[in-house]
Amino acid sequence: SQVFDKSGNIKQDVEEANSYLEKLDAFDYKFKVGNYFFNKWHFRSLINHYVTLANKGQMKVSFKDLLTLLAGKKLDSYADKITEYFDLMVAQDFLPNSPTMMNAGGRLGQLSACFVLGMEDGMEQIMKSTSDAALIFKSGGGVGINYSDLREEGDIVASTSGVASGPVSFMNIINTVTEVVKQGGKRRGANMGIIEAWHPDVEKFITNKTEPGILENFNVSVGIWEDFWHALVNTSDGNYVLRSPRDKKPVKEINAHQLIDLIALSAWKSAEPGLIFFDQINKYNVFAKARKAPLRATNPCGEQSLYPYESCNLGSINLVNLVKRQADGTYEFDWQRYEETIRKTTRFLDNIIDVNTYPVPEINVASKESRRIGLGVMGVADLLYKLKIPYNSQEGYELQSKLSEALTYYSMEESVALAKSRGEFPLCSKTEYPEGKIPISGYYEKPKSTHSYEWDPLIDKIKKHGIRNVLTTTVAPTGTLSMIADCSNGMEPAFALVFEKRVTVGRFFYTNKILEEALKEAGLYNDEILEKIADNYGSLKGLDEIPQWMQDVFVTAMDIHWADHLMAQGVWQDWIGNAIAKTINMPYDVTVEDVKSAYLLAHEIGLKGMTVYRDGSRHKQVLHMTSEN
Numbered sequence: 001s002q003v004f005d006k007s008g009n010i011k012q013d014v015e016e017a018n019s020y021l022e023k024l025d026a027f028d029y030k031f032k033v034g035n036y037f038f039n040k041w042h043f044r045s046l047i048n049h050y051v052t053l054a055n056k057g058q059m060k061v062s063f064k065d066l067l068t069l070l071a072g073k074k075l076d077s078y079a080d081k082i083t084e085y086f087d088l089m090v091a092q093d094f095l096p097n098s099p100t101m102m103n104a105g106g107r108l109g110q111l112s113a114c115f116v117l118g119m120e121d122g123m124e125q126i127m128k129s130t131s132d133a134a135l136i137f138k139s140g141g142g143v144g145i146n147y148s149d150l151r152e153e154g155d156i157v158a159s160t161s162g163v164a165s166g167p168v169s170f171m172n173i174i175n176t177v178t179e180v181v182k183q184g185g186k187r188r189g190a191n192m193g194i195i196e197a198w199h200p201d202v203e204k205f206i207t208n209k210t211e212p213g214i215l216e217n218f219n220v221s222v223g224i225w226e227d228f229w230h231a232l233v234n235t236s237d238g239n240y241v242l243r244s245p246r247d248k249k250p251v252k253e254i255n256a257h258q259l260i261d262l263i264a265l266s267a268w269k270s271a272e273p274g275l276i277f278f279d280q281i282n283k284y285n286v287f288a289k290a291r292k293a294p295l296r297a298t299n300p301c302g303e304q305s306l307y308p309y310e311s312c313n314l315g316s317i318n319l320v321n322l323v324k325r326q327a328d329g330t331y332e333f334d335w336q337r338y339e340e341t342i343r344k345t346t347r348f349l350d351n352i353i354d355v356n357t358y359p360v361p362e363i364n365v366a367s368k369e370s371r372r373i374g375l376g377v378m379g380v381a382d383l384l385y386k387l388k389i390p391y392n393s394q395e396g397y398e399l400q401s402k403l404s405e406a407l408t409y410y411s412m413e414e415s416v417a418l419a420k421s422r423g424e425f426p427l428c429s430k431t432e433y434p435e436g437k438i439p440i441s442g443y444y445e446k447p448k449s450t451h452s453y454e455w456d457p458l459i460d461k462i463k464k465h466g467i468r469n470v471l472t473t474t475v476a477p478t479g480t481l482s483m484i485a486d487c488s489n490g491m492e493p494a495f496a497l498v499f500e501k502r503v504t505v506g507r508f509f510y511t512n513k514i515l516e517e518a519l520k521e522a523g524l525y526n527d528e529i530l531e532k533i534a535d536n537y538g539s540l541k542g543l544d545e546i547p548q549w550m551q552d553v554f555v556t557a558m559d560i561h562w563a564d565h566l567m568a569q570g571v572w573q574d575w576i577g578n579a580i581a582k583t584i585n586m587p588y589d590v591t592v593e594d595v596k597s598a599y600l601l602a603h604e605i606g607l608k609g610m611t612v613y614r615d616g617s618r619h620k621q622v623l624h625m626t627s628e629n
């Protein structure tokens with residue numbers, strides 16, 4: 001379906017060209033070639049023009065020639081790759097995160113989705129972080145901040161003999177800034193506010209957001225370290241000491257069980273706070289040695305743990321696109337195309353680091369010191385539907401595990417190849433990489449016999465050549481990307497397979513496209529059945545008309561038990577360098593005890609963080625099974 005053939009020449013087929021252009025229209029893209037900007041309308045008219053000329057036999061041009069003509073001068077060495085990356089995006093095999101799609105070639109030129117800022121205990125530093133956050137929002141990024149270093153409410157302020165207002169009140173300042181600065185003119189900024197469990201204001205922090213209208217631009221999470229688990233699991237009394245951030249002196253003693261109960265109750269009521277397991281995040285953090293500090297914050301959706309002033313640009317491979325149709329009509333996953341796509345897109349994201357315009361100078365420095373990238377996936381559930389493998393089955397987990405291992409293995413291997421040609425990331429020699437350590441828990445914790453790839457030779461190569469990117473993989477929510485690519489988001493099962501949409505001219509059904517295909521094949525596709533599925537909360541479960549195999553394969557987020565959600569997150573987390581954005585969906589009637597059990601299980605299986613969502617617990621539920629507009 002691409003308009004260019006293998007050597008980059010325009011295929012002389014107007015129909016093909018038009019379908020390519022239609023796909024292109026989904027993007028709001030701009031290019032900078034030489035000193036010229038051009039947008040999709042320029043591109044559309046140019047392609048039309050050249051296809052017409054080519055059809056008349058008056059011209060044979062390659063895509064590269066086209067760009068060169070436009071720029072009026074020779075392109076640099078990246079030009080050959082442009083076609084490759086461009087075709088991947090147009091085919092929707094891969095999409096970079098929204099800021100790259102919205103800002104590339106534009107005046108802002110800020111291409112990253114994720115940022116973390118520090119928050120030191122001093123008025124000047126607080127205001128500096130606030131102004132940095134405003135610049136990040138303006139440029140389209142989301143910001144995570146750990147507020148634990150701010151002294152607690154009521155503590156002394158020596159210079160004024162006054163009392164401190166505490167971290168929660170300072171979060172309100174950034175919340176207001178977020179309200180007024182629209183991200184890149186397109187969306188509202190997202191924040192992650194973190195407090196560690198030992199902070200004296202932790203209880204206030206947990207209960208603060210249970211009412212609507214408070215800190216609406218924030219996700220909040222409690223950060224947990226080994227000492228808390230120790231008090232919770234290993235001591236008989238559960239005593240846990242809260243300390244002043246200023247001098248680390250004990251302020252009061254609480255009970256670890258009561259604190260986790262309070263967190264679970266609040267999450268049961270309002271889906272917040274989330275939990276961040278800093279002990280798990282730092283267990284294989286090979287970068288800590290270079291930074292001389294552990295990681296203490298994540299971006300808003302939790303998939304990226306970053307040091308202050310670090311940023312990360314993400315991109316996601318659409319797995320459901322990478323299938324081959326067999327002679328018997330079934331589908332098979334194309335592992336070779338997956339490997340090629342991983343290699344190309346690792347390079348793509350590494351390039352982004354250099355063409356990126358960073359919102360403040362400190363971010364430019366920190367991001368280039370680690371060259372962190374976040375290659376991830378989307379369309380996981382759709383892929384499993386297409387392969388007719390239940391998401392929450394042994395086979396489903398095994399496939400997801402291999403997909404995740406391959407992602408990190410090939411992207412790290414490609415990053416080593418980049419280190420050979422372009423150099424390792426500047427702080428590489430100061431990390432634990434030269435000692436042969438890698439930041440991948442699966443390598444250490446999963447039995448070698450279960451590994452699908454040979455990690456030891458890769459580790460030897462890293463020792464010899466270094467690696468170009470401190471970490472390469474993540475699984476993002478892909479909120480916008482999955483809508484553009486029309487696939488299931490990130491690694492989540494579909495929320496509803498069919499939902500009804502009512503508009504002024506009538507009503508229609510949105511149907512998952514893989515299900516639509518399967519229903520048609522089985523001769524079951526009609527309005528009546530779609531209505532039944534929509535009325536069944538978008539699920540196939542229990543519908544007599546639907547064959548059992550289909551009910552087993554096409555599972556929704558609400559069909560899956562919360563323990564299976566955790567299991568799936570764990571399967572991906574084993575091999576993903578950074579973390580996973582995932583919601584642990586629970587039905588309305590779960591108990592607070594269930595939420596607490598989920599926390600314990602999540603920590604046990606090595607997750608880096610978790611968010612629960614009990615159906616109906618949010619005042620404004622973003623996705624409804626039936627929507628009216």
Ligand code: UDP
Pocket residue numbers: 096097098099113114115140141142143183187188189190299300301302303314476477478479480481482
């Ligand atoms: N993000 C943000 N505002 C939003 C949505 C996302 O700042 O409205 C940031 C946030 O850091 C999040 C990251 O972008 O963790 C990735 O989110 P997602 O994968 O949904 O982004 P997209 O699909 O738009 O590229």
